[in-house]
Amino acid sequence: MLKTDTVGTVQGLRCRECGRSYAATAQHVCEFCFGPLEVAYDREAQAARATRAAIEAGPASLWRYAPLLPVLRDDPADRVDLGAGWTPLVPAPRLGAALGLDDLWLKNDTVNPSFSFKDRVVSVALTAARALGFSTAACASTGNLAHSVAAHAAKAGMDNYVFVPADLEAAKIVATAVYGPNVVAVRGSYDDVNRLCSEVAGEEPWAFVNINLRPYYAEGSKTLGFEIAEQLGWRLPDHVVAPMASGSMLVKIDKAFRELADLGLVADRPWRISGAQATGCSPITTAFKDGTGAIRPVRPTTIAKSLAIGSPADGPYALDAVARTGGAMEDAADPEIVDAIRLLARTEGILAETAGGVTIACLRRLAAAGRIARGERTVAVISGMGLKTLDALAGEVGPTWEVGPGLDEFRAAVSGPAQEVHP
């Protein structure tokens, strides 16, 4: 087992289920109960280093929160950093008006270096991987993670193997392959890919960011919560709506708010967090709605492939966070997802991938059902960019008119009805 001396604010790893402690190594599950391991921090060291002033003086990236992240080697030059994070938090009054929400904001993570929030987790995970002595990076992915690992590994000069379902959107495979990774297209679902990678991770000395590096990786998602609070003027929002695949991002946003409040960086006030899934892959929202809390795995059938995880590892914790904060969960069918992508684009100028459509479609459902009050300061997380999933819009939108280059023809066309020429 590779290990390193801990520096910075990391004390080690701890089992979230049974509390057993481990050194800060590349290990993701408890040897006793298989519960997920989490990074344990020295809270006093964090409080001394993570002041508002120190954070505000830091880089315009997620690394401004370094004392709150699992940093194993404390030299910024050792970071695997393409500039992920510190993405815009923008008010969304036009979308809010359409949904009946008076104080709606969007966390626009489409503008990350590889165009999804995965750059946050990958930057943190591969930085830890280098500190732990790994020279090869790897991941199991529904697409966005592979894209991000390939980009960051290229920057860091690390060999890398990314495993994806073979039926992934062509744009995601091409956009990943261009960085020069070894792309392993697996005939099967994401859950099949995960299974294969779990076995490979036991055999090869590779840093699988979402397997053996998962404790470090998952912490990267906290930076979404840190940024939302800092960008609101060091205030917590009333409500956050986040997409759920494994459920990890939602859990870590909630954890981030708790940490900020515990460290005195924000006033400790109640917040609510709600989760969104596609109806075609909704094991977590189904468990929420039926009230059992028992997550039954499903075989996904949805256009929201980046959220198509049928066996969500962090689902139980997502259910806990939503229930504890008084949030809710919703899921949306594929046609609603496409409608929501279009609504977001035409009201707020953001082109989201299908996961963003899921978030907005579920936000719409939650608002309509009164689960989000009109006046709540609500932040929706837009996790990835729409050029990755243009397939979902095929036949939906296209030129309004097709004309020859003559002025008369143009004038005749625009004085009549739209032709709606759909490719």
Next chain:
Amino acid sequence: MSVTVRIPTPLRTATGGDATAVVEGGNVAEVVAALDRAHPGIGDRLLDEGGKLRRFLNVYVDDEDVRFAGGLDAPVPDGATVSIIPAVAGG
């Protein structure tokens, strides 16, 4: 009814480092019991206090996730491979 069980890295401390174990059993429950006889204590790590498979474990018989096939009652054919895989985060 001989089956091969693939042991994940975190569980190999219970098998003396062995990556596989060959045991007898006609369903998942019998395979777990046989594993526990071969490597005492391993059963407690696979099953929770209620005797169910721990919630962060995925178990496959050949390519089938046993949660789609009856859980501990899922049949295990002669010569099958049983894989025990901790759940992972993703995306």
